[in-house]
Amino acid sequence: MGKLFGTDGIRGQANKYPITPEIALRLGQTLAGRFQAAGATGMRALIGKDTRLSGYMLETALTSGLVSGGMDVYLVGPLPTPAVAHLTRSMGADAGIMLTASHNPFDDNGIKIFGGDGFKLDDAMEAKLEAELLAEDVQREHIPSDRLGKAFRIDDASGRYIEFAKSSIGSQSLRGLKIVLDCANGASYSIAPTIFRELGAEVIKIHAEPDGYNINNGCGALHPATAGHAVKKHGADLGISFDGDADRVIFTDAQGAVIDGDRILAMCAISLKECGQLRRNTLVVTSMSNLGLHEAMRRHGITVEITDVGDRYVLERMRAGGCNLGGEKSGHLIFLDYATTGDGIISAMQVLKLMKRTGKGVTELAACMEEYPQKLVSLTVKEKHPLETLPNVQAALKAGEAALGAAGRIVLRYSGTERKIRVLVEAREQAAVNTWTEKLTAAIHQDLG
Numbered sequence: 001m002g003k004l005f006g007t008d009g010i011r012g013q014a015n016k017y018p019i020t021p022e023i024a025l026r027l028g029q030t031l032a033g034r035f036q037a038a039g040a041t042g043m044r045a046l047i048g049k050d051t052r053l054s055g056y057m058l059e060t061a062l063t064s065g066l067v068s069g070g071m072d073v074y075l076v077g078p079l080p081t082p083a084v085a086h087l088t089r090s091m092g093a094d095a096g097i098m099l100t101a102s103h104n105p106f107d108d109n110g111i112k113i114f115g116g117d118g119f120k121l122d123d124a125m126e127a128k129l130e131a132e133l134l135a136e137d138v139q140r141e142h143i144p145s146d147r148l149g150k151a152f153r154i155d156d157a158s159g160r161y162i163e164f165a166k167s168s169i170g171s172q173s174l175r176g177l178k179i180v181l182d183c184a185n186g187a188s189y190s191i192a193p194t195i196f197r198e199l200g201a202e203v204i205k206i207h208a209e210p211d212g213y214n215i216n217n218g219c220g221a222l223h224p225a226t227a228g229h230a231v232k233k234h235g236a237d238l239g240i241s242f243d244g245d246a247d248r249v250i251f252t253d254a255q256g257a258v259i260d261g262d263r264i265l266a267m268c269a270i271s272l273k274e275c276g277q278l279r280r281n282t283l284v285v286t287s288m289s290n291l292g293l294h295e296a297m298r299r300h301g302i303t304v305e306i307t308d309v310g311d312r313y314v315l316e317r318m319r320a321g322g323c324n325l326g327g328e329k330s331g332h333l334i335f336l337d338y339a340t341t342g343d344g345i346i347s348a349m350q351v352l353k354l355m356k357r358t359g360k361g362v363t364e365l366a367a368c369m370e371e372y373p374q375k376l377v378s379l380t381v382k383e384k385h386p387l388e389t390l391p392n393v394q395a396a397l398k399a400g401e402a403a404l405g406a407a408g409r410i411v412l413r414y415s416g417t418e419r420k421i422r423v424l425v426e427a428r429e430q431a432a433v434n435t436w437t438e439k440l441t442a443a444i445h446q447d448l449g
Helices: 021-037 055-068 081-090 123-134 157-167 191-198 224-234 261-274 291-299 311-321 344-358 362-366 391-407 430-448
Strands: 009-013 044-049 072-078 095-099 108-115 151-153 178-182 202-206 238-242 249-252 282-286 303-307 325-327 333-335 374-380 408-414 420-427
Touching: 021 044, 021 055, 021 108, 021 123, 044 055, 044 081, 055 072, 055 095, 055 108, 072 081, 072 157, 081 095, 081 108, 081 157, 081 344, 108 123, 157 191, 157 344, 178 191, 178 224, 191 202, 191 344, 202 224, 224 238, 224 249, 238 344, 249 344, 261 282, 261 291, 261 325, 261 333, 261 344, 261 362, 282 311, 291 303, 303 311, 311 325, 311 333, 333 344, 344 362, 374 430, 391 408, 391 420, 391 430, 408 430, 420 430
Parallel strands: 044 072, 044 095, 072 151, 178 202, 178 238, 282 303, 282 325
Antiparallel strands: 009 108, 095 108, 238 249, 325 333, 374 420, 408 420
């Protein structure tokens, strides 16, 4: 058996290694075993899931593993990832587990693990779990039958999160705003429309009828133009598109134009600074954020810190530095004053609150930054060979960096969750972006096929 954990938990095709009931069972046993070894008693884990068909399989297997190791299990059903993180902490559970493959197609699934504090496990803890789970020589002693755990269905879990989410804006009225919610046929399909309606917004919901197969299928954060069309059709003020587990969100304005994570981070950072609420006067982003964001922050006297790609690395930097705002261009937006992970619903509420406070539409607010032309290409690869060993790629990369200089950049990286390589080219001129994207893509084909 090979490596399990990637940049965002364990992920892969459902019912194939590592997303199998056998691995889920052993993971449950391993988690329970760690608590047992520490001499802990009365331990509890919370399990949530998105709307994929394979969630039933993984939920059952994980529950069996945890219960057999003496842990009680709270089952909360289909809920967004950030709701699971919040409930883990608020219900005093020792671990939270979310079954989701986020923005991936329905036939993938994954396992994200949170500690009792509601934050994702760090790399070191995941490595320990992985080593124990995969160790063939480990003898797992079965506990006495009178110490087995129990499983409980928590029927009011969604209501608990609804009230928490509304409190992030002080349950401020959103009356007068008309919004389109694209729920991606995923975990937010029921809870998101409820939250925004309870606050008084007029809600048009789309892709909120999951059937186990249609999650992320031509909808949600990966396809924000879908919400854009609905915004124009219904004359709405804003389109809000979640991904499958609602930890990401992308917006569309009243004209149906996409407003990505960089622009949302820029306008929220400026607003928080104006209100004296931007901690350390700092915004944390990844290397994929647009150079235009950096220029906008310099104009407003805001420091920008850069991390590797992945919301977990943004969050680690935020916690270490005492920052309260960070995120990714892809829509992982972290408002650390309220949530312990990227939260699409709470992020959308912060944007709507800002619109209400200023009386401005998102188009005007997002005009605080100008984007450099940018192109991101994802190419499927058979193997993830180290980039430094690819001669044609390295030659094209060096030539491109020399040509663009300080007026542009190139980022090459493998996906942490899929067998893909991502090519990002950014420059002041679109022609330069197109030229170097083509040259790098050709070099990748030469070296990797």
